[in-house]
């Protein structure tokens with residue numbers, strides 16, 4: 001197999017700490033990958049104003065197979081200009097329209113629901129990643145006065161909705177999942193989510209072996225807590241996906257163990273971006289407290305995408321062993337620091 005280039009952006013806060021461990025894992029696996037470390041994030045922005053230069057973006061687009069990102073967000077940059085340029089430069093710039101977030105519990109003891117085990121928590125959320133309220137359309141009028149108005153437009157295109165829904169069904173077909181839920185708020189958002197509702201059932205006709213179920217997003221939150229075992233694949237818009245996947249992370253043991261991929265799902269040959277779901281967690285930064293497992297599982301997703309699915313299974317199995325042995329960080333019930341928790345997983349790699 002030809003060597004593949006991976007752009008690595010550790011980012012801010014705990015990002016560099018967990019990505020350092022992810023890089024150790026990648027080096028340990030000895031795959032035909034070249035890592036390209038990029039100095040981008042709050043420090044660089046505060047030093048010289050650089051956010052996401054065009055030449056970097058062009059090289060990633062033309063030469064890299066994947067981007068591995070830590071997290072972005074730093075209290076010294078309150079408006080998050082650098083984070084927006086980098087994160088949206090990747091997601092929007094490379095049209096990575098599907099944000100894929102597995103919600104899979106790796107250990108019974110991490111499932112916070114009464115009488116539920118890890119068997120009950122195993123589904124994947126497909127979050128639309130290039131539209132919705134995240135496009136930043138809108139404005140403020142009469143700012144700071146008693147009459148002020150603040151508007152954020154929610155953008156939903158037929159193309160954007162259809163391709164995300166299709167990505168969910170294609171995933172279900174490939175992985176033998178029998179149900180796809182679509183979560184919207186079409187009872188309140190009569191225009192935007194009528195489109196989601198209609199397109200969902202149109203696309204569903206192309207997948208006769210898969211049951212298509214509509215659910216309002218508020219009811220979805222209820223089901224996720226009452227009985228997550230009924231969920232297999234969920235497709236939803238950008239905002240709802242952002243929110244329900246943090247609830248999903250809680251079901252699997254917290255943000256320290258939640259991974260994600262950002263892909264142009266209809267063309268896997270395009271560069272894709274992989275990041276733990278968590279942010280830069282400023283209060284944890286520099287204290288050797290961050291859980292590296294989210295980044296390890298994210299590396300697993302990246303390797304499966306690049307054609308090494310057996311490596312993803314190995315990484316997951318090693319994480320399960322470390323978690324079951326209690327060889328992990330405090331957020332998931334252990335006592336180890338970031339590096340020691342990573343050592344434990346690496347020791348279990350077979």
Ligand SMILES: NC(=O)c1ccc[n+]([C@@H]2O[C@H](COP(=O)([O-])OP(=O)(O)OC[C@H]3O[C@@H](n4cnc5c(N)ncnc54)[C@H](O)[C@@H]3O)[C@@H](O)[C@H]2O)c1
Pocket residue numbers: 014018070071072073074075080087255256275277278279280281282284289290291292294331
């Ligand atoms: N994609 C991204 O880069 C991304 C995503 C979310 C938030 N952010 C940014 O991160 C900053 C902090 O945001 P936040 O506090 O809302 O979310 P966060 O994910 O950074 O932290 C939320 C909670 O989860 C815990 N946590 C997160 N990751 C952990 C890990 N690896 N190990 C152990 N515990 C972990 C934190 O201690 C905190 O209690 C903000 O600037 C925000 O904009 C960035």
